[in-house]
Structure formats: C-alpha cells, structure tokens
Amino acid sequence: MKLTSFVLATAFTVALPAWGIGQESSPGASIQVKIAVINIDRVAAESNAGKELFDRLKEENDKLAVERARREQEIRELSSKLTSEVLSADAQGRLQREIERKRTEAQRWLEDAQAEFQEKQQEEEAAFQAKLGPIVEAVAREQGIGLILRDTPGLTFVLDAQLDLTPAVVQRLNESGSAASPAAAPAAPAGEPAAETPPPTTTPPPQN
Numbered sequence: 628m629k630l631t632s633f634v635l636a637t638a639f640t641v642a643l644p645a646w647g648i649g650q651e652s653s654p655g656a657s658i659q660v661k662i663a664v665i666n667i668d669r670v671a672a673e674s675n676a677g678k679e680l681f682d683r684l685k686e687e688n689d690k691l692a693v694e695r696a697r698r699e700q701e702i703r704e705l706s707s708k709l710t711s712e713v714l715s716a717d718a719q720g721r722l723q724r725e726i727e728r729k730r731t732e733a734q735r736w737l738e739d740a741q742a743e744f745q746e747k748q749q750e751e752e753a754a755f756q757a758k759l760g761p762i763v764e765a766v767a768r769e770q771g772i773g774l775i776l777r778d779t780p781g782l783t784f785v786l787d788a789q790l791d792l793t794p795a796v797v798q799r800l801n802e803s804g805s806a807a808s809p810a811a812a813p814a815a816p817a818g819e820p821a822a823e824t825p826p827p828t829t830t831p832p833p834q835n
Contacts, residue, residue, distance in 0.1 A: 660773035664785050665763065666793045667777060673793075674800045676758065680751050687747060691740050698733040702726060759796070762803060766795050 671677035705726045709719065767775055775792065778785060785791055 661771050662774045662776065663767065663770070663772045663790050663792045664776050664778040664783055665796060666791070669793050670759065670796055670800065671755070674797045675804050676755060676800055680755050684748055684751060687744055691744060694740070695733075695737060698729070698736070702729050702733065705729065758803070759800065762799050763792070763796055766792055766799055770795075 671680070705722065709722050709726065714722065763775065766772075770792070772792070776783060778791065778793070
C-alpha cells in the first residue's frame with residue numbers, strides 16, 4: 628500500500644485568478660500568469676496529516692492481513708488432517724464439507740473486508756484532499772500564483788526550485804494541524820475549580 632494510491636495523486640491542476648492585472652485590458656495586451664508546481668505525493672508523504680493518514684490505513688491493512696493469515700492457516704490445518712489421518716469415509720466427507728465451508732466463509736469475509744477498507748480509504752483521502760485544497764489555494768494567493776501544475780516525474784521539469792510550492796504547503800498544512808490540536812491544559816489542583824475554557828477562535832479557510 629502506497630501513498631500514491633491517493634485520489635490526490637491524480638492530475639492536479641489549479642487555475643486561480645491573475646493578480647496585478649487590470650480588469651480591463653486593452654486589445655492585444657499580453658497577460659502574464661505566474662505559474663508554480665506542487666508535488667502531491669511529497670505533500671502526503673512529508674506532512675504530519677499525510678503520515679497520520681498512512682499510519683491509520685496501514686493499521687487497518689495489517690489487521691486484515693493478520694485475520695486473513697489466521698483463516699488460511701486454519702484451512703491448511705484441516706486439509707493436512709484430511710490427508711494425514713486415517714479417517715472413515717463418513718468422517719472424510721464431514722471434514723471435506725467443513726473445509727469447503729471454511730473456504731467459502733473466508734472468501735466472503737475477504738471480499739467484505741476489502742470493500743470496507745476501500746470505502747474507509749476513500750473517505751480518509753477525501754477528507755485529506757478537502758483539508759489540503761484551501762491550503763494550496765491560500766499559499767498560491769499569497770505568492771500571486773495564477774496556475775498550479777502537478778509535478779510529475781518524466782512529464783514536468785522544474786528548473787527553478789522557487790516555483791515549487793510543495794515545502795510551503797507542507798509547512799502550512801503542519802501548522803494548521805498544530806493549531807487544530809492544542810496541548811491540553813494542566814488539571815486544576817484538588818479542591819480548586821477548574822479554569823473556564825474560553826471558546827475557541829477559528830479562522831475559516833479560504834474559499835475555493
């Protein structure tokens with residue numbers, strides 16, 4: 628399982644309004660648009676939010692692998708018993724039917740488990756993308772970027788590192804995660820009322 632399986636890893640192109648350009652341009656006037664690139668795979672791999680997402684999906688995937696191995700081992704043991712022990716025809720029939728039942732149950736479980744995992748993965752990726760989109764746009768607006776292209780090895784050749792928004796987006800994404808999860812306040816001493824927590828003040832993300 629790799630982070631490049633993200634829905635985010637598809638072509639990523641964002642066109643933003645050009646800044647510093649008059650709304651009414653004379654005919655034939657050239658319009659200059661500042662272009663930047665972003666490497667979504669790096670954002671997912673290097674940001675705290677991306678690492679947490681990967682860890683959650685890996686934990687779920689590991690659980691499925693353990694359960695699948697357990698079921699396969701159970702079937703192997705029954706199959707070994709069928710061939711290694713001297714059983715009556717009736718006992719062999721019962722054991723064979725049990726093995727077939729176990730195989731059917733294992734196959735159905737695997738199909739259901741994979742479907743649930745894929746659904747969870749899509750939900751997690753969609754949430755990550757929803758969080759990332761406004762941050763990318765905010766960084767682009769601050770730097771006067773009018774067009775963002777996805778940095779794709781073999782297709783995109785970036786000669787100027789200053790055109791790469793990836794480090795700035797990773798930093799901003801990490802900062803937004805830290806702001807969303809402040810450290811817990813120390814508990815009040817016994818016998819003293821706990822300090823009243825002021826309501827949180829949040830700044831809504833830039834709208835697309």
